[in-house]
Amino acid sequence: xxxxxTFELNGEATETFCEPRQSxxxxxxxxxxxxxxxxxxxxxxxxxxxxxxxxxxxxxxIVFGLEAQGRKVTTIEGLAEGGTxxxxxxxxxxxxxxxxxxxxxxxxxxxxxxxxxHPHPTEAQARxxxxxxxxxxxxxxxxxxxxLDAAPSASGGK
Amino acid sequence: MSAKTSxxxxxxxxxxxxxxxxxxxxxxxxxxxxxxADLQMAGLLHGRVLRSPHAHARILSIxxxxxxxxxxxxxxxxxxxxxxxxNRVADLGEGTIKVRDLCxxxxxxxxxxxxxxxxxxxxxxxxxxxxxxxKRIRVEYEVLPPVMDVLEAMKPGAPILQPDLRTEDxxxxxxxxxxxAKHLRFEKGDIAQGFREAERIFEEEFxxxxxxxxxxxPHNGTALWNPxxxxxxxxxxxxxxxVRDQVATMLDVPVSRVKVVPMEIGGGFGGKIxxxxxxxxxxxxxxxxxxxxxxxxxxEVFEGTGPTPGTVIRVKMGARKDGxxxxxxxxxxxxxxxxxxxxxxxxxxCIFAPYDVAHQLIDxxxxxxxxxxxxxxxxxxxxxxxxxxxxxxxxxxxxxGIDPMKIRRLNGAKEGTRRVDGLVYPRIGYLxxxxxxxxxxxxxxxxxxxxxxxxxxxxxKAHRANLLHGRGVASGFWFxxxxxxxxxxxxxxxxxxxxxxxxxxxxxTRTSVAMQLAEVLGIxxxxxxxxxxxxxxxxxxxxxxxxxxxxxxxxxxxxAARQIERQMIDRAAALWEVKPGDVEVSRGxxxxxxxxxxxxxxxxxxxxxxxxxxxxxxVTVDADKHGVGCGFATHVVDVEVxxxxxxxxxxxYTATQDVGKAIHPAYVEGQIQxxxxxxxxxxxxxxxxxxxxxxxxxxxxxDYRMPTALDLPMIEAVLVEVxxxxxxxxxxxxxxxxxxxxxxxxxxxxxxxxxxxxxxxPMSPARxxxxxxxxxx
Numbered sequence: 001x002x003x004x005x006t007f008e009l010n011g012e013a014t015e016t017f018c019e020p021r022q023s024x025x026x027x028x029x030x031x032x033x034x035x036x037x038x039x040x041x042x043x044x045x046x047x048x049x050x051x052x053x054x055x056x057x058x059x060x061x062i063v064f065g066l067e068a069q070g071r072k073v074t075t076i077e078g079l080a081e082g083g084t085x086x087x088x089x090x091x092x093x094x095x096x097x098x099x100x101x102x103x104x105x106x107x108x109x110x111x112x113x114x115x116x117x118h119p120h121p122t123e124a125q126a127r128x129x130x131x132x133x134x135x136x137x138x139x140x141x142x143x144x145x146x147x148l149d150a151a152p153s154a155s156g157g158k
Numbered sequence: 159m160s161a162k163t164s165x166x167x168x169x170x171x172x173x174x175x176x177x178x179x180x181x182x183x184x185x186x187x188x189x190x191x192x193x194x195a196d197l198q199m200a201g202l203l204h205g206r207v208l209r210s211p212h213a214h215a216r217i218l219s220i221x222x223x224x225x226x227x228x229x230x231x232x233x234x235x236x237x238x239x240x241x242x243x244x245n246r247v248a249d250l251g252e253g254t255i256k257v258r259d260l261c262x263x264x265x266x267x268x269x270x271x272x273x274x275x276x277x278x279x280x281x282x283x284x285x286x287x288x289x290x291x292x293k294r295i296r297v298e299y300e301v302l303p304p305v306m307d308v309l310e311a312m313k314p315g316a317p318i319l320q321p322d323l324r325t326e327d328x329x330x331x332x333x334x335x336x337x338x339a340k341h342l343r344f345e346k347g348d349i350a351q352g353f354r355e356a357e358r359i360f361e362e363e364f365x366x367x368x369x370x371x372x373x374x375x376p377h378n379g380t381a382l383w384n385p386x387x388x389x390x391x392x393x394x395x396x397x398x399x400x401v402r403d404q405v406a407t408m409l410d411v412p413v414s415r416v417k418v419v420p421m422e423i424g425g426g427f428g429g430k431i432x433x434x435x436x437x438x439x440x441x442x443x444x445x446x447x448x449x450x451x452x453x454x455x456x457x458e459v460f461e462g463t464g465p466t467p468g469t470v471i472r473v474k475m476g477a478r479k480d481g482x483x484x485x486x487x488x489x490x491x492x493x494x495x496x497x498x499x500x501x502x503x504x505x506x507x508c509i510f511a512p513y514d515v516a517h518q519l520i521d522x523x524x525x526x527x528x529x530x531x532x533x534x535x536x537x538x539x540x541x542x543x544x545x546x547x548x549x550x551x552x553x554x555x556x557x558x559g560i561d562p563m564k565i566r567r568l569n570g571a572k573e574g575t576r577r578v579d580g581l582v583y584p585r586i587g588y589l590x591x592x593x594x595x596x597x598x599x600x601x602x603x604x605x606x607x608x609x610x611x612x613x614x615x616x617x618x619k620a621h622r623a624n625l626l627h628g629r630g631v632a633s634g635f636w637f638x639x640x641x642x643x644x645x646x647x648x649x650x651x652x653x654x655x656x657x658x659x660x661x662x663x664x665x666x667t668r669t670s671v672a673m674q675l676a677e678v679l680g681i682x683x684x685x686x687x688x689x690x691x692x693x694x695x696x697x698x699x700x701x702x703x704x705x706x707x708x709x710x711x712x713x714x715x716x717x718a719a720r721q722i723e724r725q726m727i728d729r730a731a732a733l734w735e736v737k738p739g740d741v742e743v744s745r746g747x748x749x750x751x752x753x754x755x756x757x758x759x760x761x762x763x764x765x766x767x768x769x770x771x772x773x774x775x776x777v778t779v780d781a782d783k784h785g786v787g788c789g790f791a792t793h794v795v796d797v798e799v800x801x802x803x804x805x806x807x808x809x810x811y812t813a814t815q816d817v818g819k820a821i822h823p824a825y826v827e828g829q830i831q832x833x834x835x836x837x838x839x840x841x842x843x844x845x846x847x848x849x850x851x852x853x854x855x856x857x858x859x860x861d862y863r864m865p866t867a868l869d870l871p872m873i874e875a876v877l878v879e880v881x882x883x884x885x886x887x888x889x890x891x892x893x894x895x896x897x898x899x900x901x902x903x904x905x906x907x908x909x910x911x912x913x914x915x916x917x918x919x920p921m922s923p924a925r926x927x928x929x930x931x932x933x934x935x
Contacts, residue, residue: 021286029196033198034189035189035192035193035195035196035198036188036189036190037189038193038195038374038375038424039195039376039453040374040375040376040424040456040859041455041456041858041859042455042456043456043858043859043860045456045858045859045860046374046456046859048374075189076188076189077188077189079188080188085184085187085188089184089187089188092183092187093179093180093183093184093187094179095824096177096180096666096822096824096825096827096828098183098186098187099425099664099665099666099825099828099829099832100373100374100375100422100423100424100425100426100664100665101182101186101187101191101422101424102193102373102374102375102422102424102425103374103424104186104187105187105189108187123872126867127867127868128868130866130867131866131867131868132866133866133867134374134859134864134866135374135867136371136372136373136374136425136427136832136835136836136864137425137664137665137828137832138828138831138832138835139828139831139832139833139834139835139865139870139873140831140835140866140867140870141827141831141870141872141873142824142827142828142831143867144867144872145872
């Protein structure tokens with residue numbers, strides 16, 4: 001039996017039906033066809049499915065879809081605004097901070113959560129905040145540089 | 159002709175060496191890029207695979223009737239659904255292989271040979287129903303004792319995996335059942351003479367564990383076998399054509415009946431060359447008449463796909479007090495997994511490859527045991543081999559009292575050195591990497607002045623004194639490969655060029671290939687529109703592997719650009735009503751030699767319909783004929799060892815590498831940084847950890863524990879450019895060699911820090927602590 005789910009997804013009121021056992025990741029990917037959030041492990045270890053739930057970064061593979069009821073969810077698809085890339089997205093491109101790209105959506109979402117809390121993070125802060133996201137291609141070097149470089153424009157010079 | 163074309167030669171470039179934003183970048187940072195799991199399709203069925211809980215068992219019977227009676231379950235397939243393979247053999251580009259083995263790895267035959275070995279596939283209306291159905295398939299097993307250690311597996315009396323296997327011993331077929339598939343030998347000079355010339359002989363044994371490539375995207379495969387007999391497969395793969403060829407071989411259908419559509423691929427590192435799910439999806443689709451999608455979960459990826467082997471390597475080297483190596487002997491036993499075919503021959507080629515040693519003898523063994531069939535992993539076989547050699551070289555360096563850089567200078571291979579397998583090196587840049595490492599500030603920096611990441615968490619002075627520091631050096635080699643690549647290019651009226659290629663793009667090769675075409679044509683990288691297409695749309699192209707794409711597909715793109723340029727000259731001549739010889743071109747500007755008229759590439763593109771119509775070209779290259787450039791690297795690492803816990807922290811890492819010519823330096827650096835990170839994980843904590851029954855105990859990312867952002871420092875990549883004479887721009891493959899030196903460099907650094915050597919990977923806290931405690935006793 002499917003349950004009714006209403007929540008705010010990337011700024012828009014959204015409703016769908018899902019089974020109580022479905023994870024938020026499954027609801028996003030299978031029910032709402034937003035496939036930008038990726039499944040790498042399905043047990044909260046790799047961060048490829050990172051989304052923001054009421055502004056806080058969570059692994060959507062270990063959150064039930066119904067837990068989003070009445071809350072705000074931001075996914076990678078909601079990062080760019082009005083056809084303009086988010087500074088993090090732009091800096092990831094400029095720094096070549098992605099190779100295969102499968103972990104990239106999760107990193108961008110987690111990095112946004114970091115910059116929302118620490119507009120001017122240190123390298124150590126960035127590494128700690130992103131330690132829940134696995135990347136096997138880059139060795140993290142260019143990802144960390146991109147995040148640190150995005151900080152000033154993401155905070156609007158604050 | 160050559161007088162007319164600008165061609166491509168080493169010199170100053172407009173596009174090469176710059177860092178444009180990759181063509182597929184926006185799709186990938188916005189979550190729009192479609193990977194295999196993202197595929198949606200009307201009428202799609204979802205499949206799951208039943209896997210063996212046993213490491214070694216005879217399959218007595220499979221009863222799927224209870225599963226098939228469940229609502230929503232549409233089909234079950236087992237190995238019996240493959241057409242009889244008999245004794246067919248196939249050549250899929252890496253030597254001949256028994257078709258029966260290929261099929262039996264995808265769906266087990268008479269025996270399950272490793273835990274996680276696929277037994278049956280189910281298709282159902284939802285993934286959940288398919289998962290439930292797996293529980294209702296009754297498999298009767300006769301559990302057999304597994305053999306999990308390579309040395310045990312080689313012994314007479316060991317449990318035998320494949321009763322009809324006989325050792326191919328230096329070309330002779332053995333007569334008794336065995337797990338040793340092959341014994342190979344390379345020889346150069348007179349090894350006995352070499353050891354007689356030595357003043358000291360070092361002989362050590364090394365062990366490494368099975369490790370996984372660890373790509374973040376699990377395997378996936380979707381198939382639609384339509385009633386007309388046409389099979390389409392969508393999958394994340396390193397090579398659409400190898401998927402086509404493997405699937406066609408297993409299903410015994412002509413390749414022309416199989417179309418493979420490569421989806422974006424979320425990492426491979428060699429592990430996405432073999433097929434696992436694709437043939438199962440195809441069989442399920444044939445039975446149901448509907449598209450079937452199969453996805454692996456992470457445990458299935460660890461247990462059911464091909465990692466790189468654990469190894470036992472013995473190295474014996476003779477040296478003189480002046481630092482010269484007089485003899486080098488090695489014995490390598492590599493885990494093949496459940497079927498023959500470990501990368502031991504690559505290990506043999508690489509083990510002494512950075513050094514010019516007159517007398518060498520290398521024996522290698524390919525050994526079956528109850529672990530997954532191994533697959534390539536970034537410089538397959540080379541990392542374990544380098545761990546052994548580079549450690550012994552470090553011992554020689556200490557014994558002789560000669561600086562590690564100097565001993566490499568003394569013995570390093572150069573142009574003209576003959577490698578043990580026969581190849582005589584063309585221009586290589588090994589010694590240049592040593593010089594770059596030696597000249598880097600890291601090499602001479604005071605290690606005690608580095609900020610210690612652990613120092614702030616350490617409260618007492620006594621504990622702080624237990625943070626030990628050491629610096630290590632190691633070199634590495636990978637031969638790189640050429641193989642075949644095809645591409646097509648067409649000029650658009652706005653002066654852009656569509657580039658259609660068969661090389662799946664894992665780390666930015668759309669751009670590195672497009673940049674080479676752009677350089678020749680004198681247009682910008684952004685004006686090339688690269689696209690990776692299916693197997694019906696472009697000519698045969700080998701896998702994205704062996705560090706070959708920027709080199710080999712780059713060669714195809716360069717040739718395509720030259721052909722376009724020649725056609726554009728003809729068009730300009732037609733437009734100006736002169737002979738082609740009256741037109742010259744430089745950096746994308748077409749001029750009348752006599753002067754007076756000129757057109758840019760863009761302007762001329764807009765006039766093509768007035769002077770002959772579209773300009774289109776297609777090219778295929780056999781890149782091995784051009785001369786593959788070998789890759790060498792020398793790495794320097796500083797470590798901190800917590801003597802109380804055995805934990806090793808990487809403080810600083812510098813990797814120098816001969817990259818030939820960096821087309822897109824940022825992505826070259828990225829290859830190096832990523833390879834180093836994987837090497838660090840291999841060195842310090844990654845391993846397949848088995849219980850006595852052969853069950854993997856750490857088949858999750860939490861327990862397998864790859865490096866996170868918090869575990870690593872910035873990794874400095876130093877690009878040394880010694881052009882490969884076999885490529886117009888000097889390109890060498892760069893992707894693989896960076897994983898080769900790290901375990902050895904870290905082992906050498908740990909040895910400097912704690913005063914004793916570790917010769918087993920991973921150098922986990924437990925092992926390091928054990929070494930420290932043994933030393934102090």
